[in-house]
Amino acid sequence: MKPNRLSRRRALASSLSFAGAAVLAGRDQRALGFAAANERPRVGAVGTGSRWCIKATGIDRPYGSAPDFRRYGDYVAICDADANRLAMASDLVKDWTGTKPKASADYRSILDDDRIDIVHISTPEHWHAKVAIEAMLAGKDVYCEKPMTLTIEEGRLMSEVCKTTGRVVQIGTQQRSSRQFIQAIALIRAGRLGEVKKATCSIGGAPTSPALPVVAPPKHFDWNLWQGPVTESEFHYLAGDYGETKSWSRGHYEFRWWYEYSGGKLTDWGAHHVDIATWGLGLTETGPISVHPVKVKHPVEFKDGYPVDHTRYNTATEFLITATFADGKEIEIRHDGDNGILFEGTEGRLFVNRGRITGKPVEDLKTNPLPAGALEEAYKNRPLTDHFRNFFEAARDQTEPISDVFSHHRALSTCHLAGIAARLDRTVHWDPKQEQVVGDPLAQSLIARDRRKGFEIEM
Template identity: 30%
Template structure:
């Protein structure tokens, strides 16, 4: 969902900031005629969703026309800013024939159900990370987008940063030799959160906010960060919520996760006091199918590719390498090159118009999210878990295999 570093501070800042969009941001005089613009509906406009909402206003050939959110004050303020319509129920927004695409930035447990409903309604979708709260959700989402032919963009915006692209191109071009090991780091979660029941705020449709998740009493820390990220009913925590970024860079830089069965050895802590109960303090080692070893630990956001002739480390704010000369490499025409995406939101708009894949596809979103889920299942079962990427199944563990599925509260289903 949102940038997870200093999450409480960031959330407070977002909540306090007014929605002020200067007239120049709309750029109507430079946009294509209305008939050629991509019309957008925004589903979830708080926190990260608010940031995406503001960003899309300056995208070329895009026009936001509608907003859906469980918070009445929030959706009405955003709708007023664009002269559009506000909806309490996202299904009413999806029913509009004049909306081409949606931006889904709800709490994690709503990502896949809404994305599936959008694709079945004929809408392209920009979907914030992480993907599903279960592997089953991931696989169904992929199937629906493939069958409908809708454009999918995953909210792993580091793919639209030049240094991240360059680092992955170095690895794929063989500049560090044969790949030997992978080191992934992502910010840790936390414990705590009030369990004291109280009344929801009058502006919140709590029934809709809960949606497919188990109904639980409202508490002061449940429906906003970090609760939305650290409660297992809605998320698997930062294993996926933050892990999505460095794990996405991992699969962008190599295909080790597709080489064969992967065995996950994992330790971690599941808080037993307070509201927050997703895995924290994890320590994961993965035996990859091609003989590589991957580690995944808490810390800053980074992905390190270690080869026989050097290493490349990539994080949101920079890149490092050994030897340092790698950073001055000029990739030639015979080297590996990714498409250039200077801006993640604009890349989505361009993909909608061209009908060419966005920079992060549904297939890639599923790959990285499955790694997060296997880490979570390995911690929760307390034993090694082996995942076969070809069969897309856990090997030889019936109990763990049941954890690939999550029940959904009626009437919500993955049928969209």
């Protein structure tokens, strides 16, 4: 660690302890948790789309994690392949800090900047692993929006680099810092459900699209750079009264519905709910032994795991997929039902989502509360806080954050395997120790992707 980073972290340790006093003293929102501007970590952002600002129905509005992130650190540099989004984010930073950040289309300018302590990654997931790995190797701590990776192979590599470099990496699965989810974990660990055998994750289905024509990308949008590591494709786009971007496309936001860049709902909401299910079942250090697609519906035909129609969204719209573990526990992933996670044990059931936590074990808390400190113990023996502060405190202390690379890799591997089983429409058998598909070379080939020349991960 560079001396200036060490001294700054020591200063942060003192300033964070006075967070409440700072608020009471009338400091502005930017200084929450930090006593002075030069004691705040400096942040570089790679990707400035939905987590920053979007243009919807003619109104620019702040959205997502970037406005919350600024409570604990100062953005000093930003990067995006879309010049319009880069300009909007630059204006936001100037509003927040009084100073425009260094703005560039090239994320390497952030990695090469010794002033920067933290890299905030909000790109589509096909860029996540490359940026995160190179940021760790450059000595930066990383906050990476979910899902962490596009493939299982990338998750293994991220885990190896994180362990080797010792960098602090938080994944943006913010449910891990939400009280009702932590309470669910604490109840399970206290034995209030008996032995938990199954978790059902209802994550919703993916949308379909009409056939999208090939058009020229907007001049402000570097389509080649946006594609980056994945196989090059023509730009498909159709304007319409649909979604966040008022369009169907291969680009902003809608990339989620193309296997070329994402895993659809299986890695979008699956990254959230399967993560909680894996945590609750105590399976964060292993993986399933088989993943079975009971039911899968795609909007296009597939051959050998790849879509044959490149003009339409192609991720699964309906599904029921079961992942079975060596100890007999099961995670069920489905498109229907009430969005959330249902845990089933030998002595009770518990349902939790972002709006509520219900079930007899919850009702019994009125007469049989959890012991003091049970929630904090579930939260890796730290005081409960918001997801961003948990990361900044972990970066300050050089400790593991609540949503770490290693457990997220295991949970997301289940999501990726569900996607592989869905694409092939057959059961996939998995060796969680070797992290390899058993007896199915085609399925094994889908745990990794070739990286486009010029966009390899620089190790």
